[in-house]
Amino acid sequence: MKKYILLLALGLMACDKNLDMTPQGAPTTGNFWKTSSDALAGVNSIYELYSDDDMYGRGFFWLNNASDDIGTKPRDNAERIKNFQVTGDESDTRNIWAKHYMVMKRANDVLRNVPKITMDEKLKNQYLGEAYFNHAVMHLELAYRYGDNRAGIPIQDRENPENIYVTRTKSVAENYAYIAEDLKKAADLLPLFSTYKNADYGRAHKTAAWAYLARTYLYAKDWANAEKYADLVVTSGQHALLDNFEDVFKTANNWSKEYIWSVTSSASDTRFGCIFPGVCLDDKGWGLYNGWGNFYPTKELYDTYPAGDKRREATILKTGDKFMYFGEERTYNQDNFKVSSSNRTGYQFRKYMEPYGYANPIGTYVNPNGDKPSTSLNVPLLRYADVLLIKAEAKLMQNKNADAELNLIRKRAGLVNLTNATLSDLKRERRCELAGEWTDRHFDLVRWGDAQAVYAQPLHHADGRVIYAARMFNPAIHHVWPIPPMEIQNSKGTLAQNQGW
Template identity: 30%
Template sequence: MKLNNKLYSKSVLGAGIFIAASLFPSCKKEFLNVPQQGQQQSEVFWKTADDAGKGVNAIYGNMRSWENTAFPAIAIESMGSDDAEKGSSPSDASYFNDFDTFTIDPNQGNISGFWNGQYRNINYCNQVLDNVPAITMDATLKAQYLAEAKFIRAMSYFRLVRAFGAVPLRLTVPKDASEYNIPRTDAVQVYAQVEKDLTEAAEGLPASYAAANLGRATKGAALTMHAKVAMYLKKWSDVLAYTNTVMGMNYSLLPNFESVFRIPNENSSESIFEIQCALVPGNTAASNSQYSQVQGVRAARGGGWGFNVPTADLAASFETGDPRRDATIIFRGETTPQGDVIDASGDNPMYNQKSYVPFSLFVNGFNEGAQQNVRVLRFSDVLLMNAEAANELGNSTQALASLERVRARARQGNPAILPAVTATDQATIRAAIYRERRSEFAMEFDRYFDVIRQGRGTAVFGPKGWKAGRNEIWPIPQTEIDLSGGLLTQNPGY
């Protein structure tokens, strides 16, 4: 079950209160303070608990936007990896190839799209964090709302800092034109703020919600995201502590890997955080996700676009007999477990099965698969982070136990495949965990940054143009540098 429809309908209303000029970290200083017709102004908003709820709901609503889940996210978080390539027809959106070959120009629109999408999330969060504390309302609910905003702000800054390095760190809504243009903040400080937000979020978030509010950020989500951030910083003791805590909470792996990504199992016991998407009758604006559509089977019923498709390298990387291969990849000419027959003569030999929505669920008037949630944090990630941290700290017994839980689910009781890892030396276990992460999280927008934080960029991505000292991060959008009057600086090599 998803968050109730009130979140979807209110998110559009709530979005109207946010000041458009404060969406971006750099902005021209000349602007007119003219109220926009049809939108509620912040001076008359932020008075009641209902206003606070609408403001928080607007944050969730923005997270399923094009910039957060479609082309910009694919470009920045997937195209550089060895798991994915452009797809679609050869001439369609050929600029994706520049991300794949690391020949990207800072003027490319998906760079600024991803940047602006994250800062729009952050702006919505800052509106809540600036205004909700003064509202007279239930103290526990207020603390929850503030914690939700801190969690999503932290997640957005994490996406920014791992993609671009140093970025402008804005923690409040600008009060006047002089506050719009701020410089980049060192990545170390950005990460410190992300960790601070996640610590405070975990303190204010509940462990679970009633059915009507499933999908909101929880304590488990904050702890899991903190473990992920700590993993990037190689704070292995922290990773182990956070994941041990989450492993003691009420999460578990679903028995069948393929079912994890199907709509009936959204917000399941394995899901720790998902971007919530839905079809809201009479409100297509609140049903705007194109996550599934842009990756859907090309030329199939409903008009999938066929982008972000698996590579032959990914298909060949799975261990013999691993069921996750066929649960991750839709092959041209196959019949899916849901009974859809895939055209044997389509443009692409493979498609992303994790974003797949059965054709029978397409609804006229809505984007194909617009109701498909985006899985962000899963319990299997907690287990593999726990395994990696334990191994780095010299505890091979715990590392192998956590690794085996993931492999055992994948083998589904078949003793002839995916044998338990029995090595005890750190290097061999590390390699096994790295391989397991690829098999478990392929096409989930994690592989590219996983390889970089593991220090394997040259070895894995070098053959397609990746250069050490340059491609660890993407270029700062040239439009932002221009808007800042040169206050923002470009990353080396771009």
């Protein structure tokens, strides 16, 4: 990367406008990093990229399309992802790598420069903790998607930003170790979320660092540490499951006890937020809003839920279901609310529909710009239920009993308790609980070694017809995605493509 120029200094606003992207000038490294205001601007610039369409805005979600839970509007790139025929140069995939490294670069600028600024030490520590945390989250998201035991991903030179041609690590295990150390530093420096005022909601906090440590160790298959850090979150007293599953996905609960880390979104500001709710809404939104109609749940997902599981109806709309839309009760796939021709599965995700339920929601709950269809709902990236499931999985992998954690999840779903739960039980609960969320079902299957067998089965429409034939997943190749070719071309020989791509 060339010498970094800080483009945006972002202020914070309360409630659902936490990351206000109002430009505050364009200071260069020569006249910057002098004051506490500079430190704040530097930290806030890290969060600005989260809303980019190639990040949590939209693009990164395309990779989730590989899973058996998702059917997408027919388009070339979606078909290539579904069938593991991507090159990494598709418009939906080519910028993911670079954008994550841009966020990491901004975090490293903070870590290198803020310690030299004379300012309040408590605030300085918080800013450094935020930088460590955000660097680690970005690093993790690339590490398990692009790295394996044959080659990890490059670790930026934190002390020398001019050293830009960095080789891949010998194994992704090196990346996981580096990520874990960053998250431990973040946890030591960050305050608890409960100490933040509303204006600081959306900033990194202590239990989020522990939760991401648990996720990191899960991918590293270090079960003892995955359990340890998940348990730190559980015993912190900061989090709990909401009583009703559907309440997790209501705007009023953006910052509930179940919140750990989300994409802070807005219904009115087109400059930041996650547009995934609009991307999942029926194409053209039945004439009332510009839904994009890209992602739909499959029959395989719907049928996974056992009878009486409250999560199914809260997660998926099927023909005949009643739902609120623009202030009135509607019937899904009937009369004026039939599914669009682009709907491949006959279902729709309901999880993100709450903002559309209000009368006259546009401008208050729904973004007036249909080309940036974010809503007032913060889309979860890691929530407390996920932590419980991580702890359960880690315990089962150590031949420990995980009934307590799984039964907390099941109780809320209206299901009876399990006794001596198995890994198969864990897999089902994880799928049902986190369907259509950022946790990424595809990489769960890869991590468990189940992807080849699962993808060898066809996927179906609600009416039973096949919408995707059996797919060929090669676990020696397709367990990672291809690095964008332009990154390899620009690396002056320091980057090599993942084997087989």
